[in-house]
Amino acid sequence: MTRRLTVGQAVIAFLQQQFVSRDGNEQPFFAGCFGIFGHGNVAGLGQALHQTPSFRYILVRNEQAMVHTAVAYAKQSNRLRTFACTTSIGPGATNMVTGAAEATISRLPVLLLPGDIFARRLVAPVLQQLESESTQDISVNDCFKPVSRYWDRIQRPEQLITSLPEVMRVLTSPADTGAVTLALPQDVQADAFDFPEELFAKRVWQIPRPRGDAESFRQGVALIRQARQPLLIAGGGVLYSEASEELKRFVEKSGIPVAETQAGKGSLPYNHPSSLGAMGVTGTPGANILAREADVVIGVGTRYSDFTTQSKSVFEYPGVRFININVASFDAHKHAAIPLVADARVAISELSAALSDFAVAPEYRARIARYQADWDREVERWYGQHIGPPLSQSEVVGLVNTTSQPKDVVVCAAGSLPGDLHKLWRTRDPKGYHLEYGYSCMGYEIAGGLGAKLAAPEREVYVLVGDGSYLMMAQELVTAVQEGIKIIVVLIDNHGHASINGLSQATGADGFGTLYRKRDGDLLTGSLLPVDFVANAASLGAHSVRARTLDELRRALEEARAQRGPSVVVVETDLDARVGSYESWWDVPVAEVSETKSAQEAYPKYAANRAKERFLGNTGSAEPSKQKPDRDRDIVSPGSKNQ
Ligand SMILES: Cc1ncc(C[n+]2csc(CCOP(=O)(O)OP(=O)(O)O)c2C)c(N)n1
Ligand SMILES: [Mg+2]
Numbered sequence: 135m136t137r138r139l140t141v142g143q144a145v146i147a148f149l150q151q152q153f154v155s156r157d158g159n160e161q162p163f164f165a166g167c168f169g170i171f172g173h174g175n176v177a178g179l180g181q182a183l184h185q186t187p188s189f190r191y192i193l194v195r196n197e198q199a200m201v202h203t204a205v206a207y208a209k210q211s212n213r214l215r216t217f218a219c220t221t222s223i224g225p226g227a228t229n230m231v232t233g234a235a236e237a238t239i240s241r242l243p244v245l246l247l248p249g250d251i252f253a254r255r256l257v258a259p260v261l262q263q264l265e266s267e268s269t270q271d272i273s274v275n276d277c278f279k280p281v282s283r284y285w286d287r288i289q290r291p292e293q294l295i296t297s298l299p300e301v302m303r304v305l306t307s308p309a310d311t312g313a314v315t316l317a318l319p320q321d322v323q324a325d326a327f328d329f330p331e332e333l334f335a336k337r338v339w340q341i342p343r344p345r346g347d348a349e350s351f352r353q354g355v356a357l358i359r360q361a362r363q364p365l366l367i368a369g370g371g372v373l374y375s376e377a378s379e380e381l382k383r384f385v386e387k388s389g390i391p392v393a394e395t396q397a398g399k400g401s402l403p404y405n406h407p408s409s410l411g412a413m414g415v416t417g418t419p420g421a422n423i424l425a426r427e428a429d430v431v432i433g434v435g436t437r438y439s440d441f442t443t444q445s446k447s448v449f450e451y452p453g454v455r456f457i458n459i460n461v462a463s464f465d466a467h468k469h470a471a472i473p474l475v476a477d478a479r480v481a482i483s484e485l486s487a488a489l490s491d492f493a494v495a496p497e498y499r500a501r502i503a504r505y506q507a508d509w510d511r512e513v514e515r516w517y518g519q520h521i522g523p524p525l526s527q528s529e530v531v532g533l534v535n536t537t538s539q540p541k542d543v544v545v546c547a548a549g550s551l552p553g554d555l556h557k558l559w560r561t562r563d564p565k566g567y568h569l570e571y572g573y574s575c576m577g578y579e580i581a582g583g584l585g586a587k588l589a590a591p592e593r594e595v596y597v598l599v600g601d602g603s604y605l606m607m608a609q610e611l612v613t614a615v616q617e618g619i620k621i622i623v624v625l626i627d628n629h630g631h632a633s634i635n636g637l638s639q640a641t642g643a644d645g646f647g648t649l650y651r652k653r654d655g656d657l658l659t660g661s662l663l664p665v666d667f668v669a670n671a672a673s674l675g676a677h678s679v680r681a682r683t684l685d686e687l688r689r690a691l692e693e694a695r696a697q698r699g700p701s702v703v704v705v706e707t708d709l710d711a712r713v714g715s716y717e718s719w720w721d722v723p724v725a726e727v728s729e730t731k732s733a734q735e736a737y738p739k740y741a742a743n744r745a746k747e748r749f750l751g752n753t754g755s756a757e758p759s760k761q762k763p764d765r766d767r768d769i770v771s772p773g774s775k776n777q
Contacts, residue, residue, distance in 0.1 A: 160338060172221070178318065206586050248278070253290070364494065368393070378401055428454060549633045602631050
């Protein structure tokens with residue numbers, strides 16, 4: 135039995151029949167397809183989508199943005215669903231490279247279907263074709279290779295028969311997932327073939343919950359048993375595995391404190407007795423001090439990015455050992471850990487059972503409680519930091535948090551907001567905090583907000599976006615209007631790149647080139663640029679309003695919640711009212727020689743901090759040096775502005 139279809143039609147017919155199942159819950163894997171048509175896909179995939187209205191097609195405004203939207207949709211859906219993305223050849227295709235990198239880095243499934251140059255070649259060079267004098271086996275789509283977990287180019291229709299199942303295997307694998315690129319030459323997209331009927335049968339991909347190796351598990355349990363100051367770092371894997379309840383039970387009984395990465399924030403509610411809040415460069419004092427002293431670190435579903443490890447400087451205990459629970463062997467083996475290559479939920483509940491008689495010392499529990507209480511007061515202080523107008527960013531964050539519902543979602547990606555949100559946002563639901571901080575891509579915010587809302591229409595989605603990110607990618611507001619997608623955008627207008635301005639000052643470049651001001655000689659120190667964000671958002675069809683005071687902001691948020699489509703609330707904030715960092719450092723290299731005094735002064739401080747970076751290679755086979763005495767410290771006031 136065969137079915138005669140074009141390649142474009144076969145791709146769509148196949149995607150429609152792909153389902154996933156985890157814990158007995160079955161659902162279609164693809165919610166539809168985003169796209170922009172050009173000569174490279176209009177007659178192939180475009181024709182196929184046109185004749186298949188049951189597969190939702192959404193026209194977007196920018197190809198990079200649509201990958202952000204798909205990434206956000208997949209993230210909010212715990213990787214159990216995603217969108218496909220179709221583009222023309224050339225610039226439409228390469229616009230997706232940034233999104234592909236983001237998906238692959240953050241291990242989130244997206245299917246990219248860029249058009250490609252003619253397989254027949256006779257008509258080459260076609261419009262937008264990259265020519266090469268040394269080979270005809272190249273196109274701009276080769277740029278996707280390093281940023282894709284699976285990459286293929288379909289030169290003959292029958293190649294789909296072996297390629298499409300690989301596409302699905304990778305997309306639905308918790309360990310291997312990321313961007314999958316299937317480049318579709320524009321002539322091949324329209325070519326017909328007699329495909330075997332089985333290719334279009336319903337297929338359910340079981341999302342596995344793998345159990346770890348028994349010997350690694352035994353070693354891990356033994357390691358935790360002899361720990362005096364264990365610390366659990368919760369990464370995105372806790373959330374994707376839906377392991378929050380198991381995590382709660384494990385740490386309530388054992389008293390092990392939990393620090394959260396950006397991707398793992400929300401693993402515990404902010405006020406859970408074991409929660410130390412944010413970990414790392416943008417972390418809380420409690421998390422960072424206990425990380426410094428921890429003798430055993432249990433990393434669950436974390437990649438250990440430099441923001442988490444403070445550039446490998448935070449783990450100071452001489453004999454510190456790691457046990458890493460991760461579906462990806464790659465991450466499980468980091469820091470010479472005991473690797474438990476396993477699903478987070480399964481591994482945590484098994485650890486819970488094996489360690490039912492284990493608990494940390496009461497003094498350790500008391501310290502955790504004290505850090506938590508101190509931090510709660512600190513957050514209150516930042517929420518209540520009423521200045522201006524212009525307002526401070528922390529009081530804006532505070533008002534959005536306190537006026538939102540526990541299940542609402544905050545979406546963000548780049549600038550100074552991620553650090554403030556990581557520290558200050560009081561997360562009350564595992565899916566209430568949505569930060570794209572693997573790639574921290576400016577421009578993700580609004581496009582990502584659409585993805586989060588499409589995945590969770592029952593929740594309000596608050597997009598917090600800086601003026602810089604907004605100017606990079608605001609056009610998806612038009613898509614939100616088109617599709618009736620309600621997102622509430624809070625635009626923080628601090629007239630420039632506050633985050634990089636602070637970093638520039640800390641590293642000796644005096645904030646050069648970071649402010650949105652008119653040119654005045656060599657510098658951008660003239661008057662503020664007269665950008666009218668309210669008018670800008672309104673011109674795209676969004677409900678938009680300016681809020682100068684806290685009362686105005688409260689009213690504007692209420693109004694926004696009452697809208698049916700997207701809203702933008704523009705708030706001017708004070709660029710210099712920064713939250714600062716706590717017990718943290720981040721390695722951003724400072725000029726070793728320079729002609730500026732600020733850089734000359736910054737360098738020795740930098741060199742001293744860098745000396746704290748460690749190679750974390752202790753396997754436990756050698757005798758670790760003796761631990762320093764525990765120190766019991768209070769919260770110190772915000773330190774250097776280092777993000
Ligand atoms: C696409 C992209 N380009 C550059 C950067 C580097 N970068 C990080 S934050 C930032 C400035 C962000 O400005 P804004 O959105 O206004 O936020 P603010 O720093 O003012 O909070 C820049 C340029 C990035 N993360 N992403
Ligand atoms: Mg800004």
